[in-house]
Amino acid sequence: MAEFLDQFFTFIGLLVFIISLVKCLRLSKCIFLHFRKVLPTSFLKSMGQWAVITGAGDGIGKAYAFELARQGLNVVLISRTLEKLQAIARDIEKTTGSSVRVIQADFTKDDIYEHIKEKLTGLDIGILVNNVGMLPNLLPSYFLETTGDIQNIINCNIISLVKMTQLILKNMESRQKGLILNISSGVALFPWPLYSMYSASKAFVCTFSKALQVEYKAKGIIIQVLTPYAISTPMTKNLNTNMITKTADEFVKESLNYVTFGDEACGCLAHEILANFLSMIPTWVFYSSSFQKFLLTNHVEYLKKNSNIR
Known part of the structure; x- marks a missing residue:
């Protein structure tokens, strides 16, 4: 029995060491990519003419x-508000010289994909960025208090990703090259109470992306899921930026250094460090009633202080 226990604890110690070593190597690679750009400037453009x-x-x-246009690609912008898209298109064309097309589409609807397919026909699409998403509640809240239509959230955060990938991946497969970036979130890395709908929908993005990369990696296609934490955007009520909260x-500029990093990346060094720190905290801490109470009180005040929430 003593010999068995000795072997067991030796095995556990070795396993912990290997896991720690892998994390250190991953973090070292992130540090290297943060300070040095390794991709040739022509890499993204080599995927195809359009993003x-x-x-x-x-x-x-x-x-x-804007960044992909600066890298020499023509871009197709898809979003709900036509006037906003047209203004962005003019700005991109003026500042980069790239060609821009716009497609008005509301991703909370499920009858838009034939229209999108028609508009994309004939384009040499090398990059797809599945970015559209909805945050049901910036402030932490219980599921039954979640604002917004649940079907809209599912359509926007999940169905859009699947449908857009289905539209574009087939052509990438025939060309034997392409890059798909799927924007998930750090709250997808484990279940996040009080953000249950958003966390679960972004977890789907992670699982779907990783499975697809296994299926299509050998066919020359890169499919990567990005899991950032706080980004200052209109969706997050323009949080004040700091070492963790990025513009x-x-x-985006840093995340493009990571496109050959693997099937999953946080997209920036600060968020990789944060993810490593959070992974060391036992999950029962996050699921304790004390932590939930902390989120419901202190987090509300933090967001009000550091954003435009009133």
Whole structure:
């Protein structure tokens, strides 16, 4: 029995060491990518002539549109508000010289994809950024107090990703190249009470993306899910930026360094460090009644102080 226990604890110790080593290697790679750009400037453009970005009217989607245009790609902007898209398109064309097309579509609806497919026909699409999403509640709240239509949230956060991938992946497969970036969230890495709908919908994004990468990696296609934490955007009520909370432009520029990093990345060094720290905290801490009470009280005051919530 003593010999068995000795072997068991030796095995556990070795396992912990290996896991810690893998985390250290991953973090070291993130630090390297943070300070040094390793991708050639032509890499993104080599995927194809066009990039398609959903939710391109604001925040992260808008930032990807500008950055990919600066990298030499033509861009297709898809979002709900036509006037906003047209203004962004003019700005991108003026500042980068890239061609821009806009498609007005409300991703809370499920009858928009034939229209999108028709508009994308004939384009050499090398990059798809599935960015569109809805945050039902910025402030922590119980599921039954969640504002907004649940079906709209599912359509926007889950169905849009599947449908847009289905539309574009087939052509990428035939061309044997392409890049799909799926924007998830740090709250998808484990169940997050008081953000249950958002956490669960973004967890789907993670699982779906990783499974697809296994299926299509050998066919020359990169499918990566990004799991950032706080980004200052209109959706997050323009949180004040700091070492952890990034602007959309900061996040996007850094995240593009990680496209060959693996099937999942936080997208920036600060969020990788935060994810590693949170992974060391036992899950029972997050699920305790004391922590939930803390979120419901202190987190509300923090968000009110650090955003435009009134």
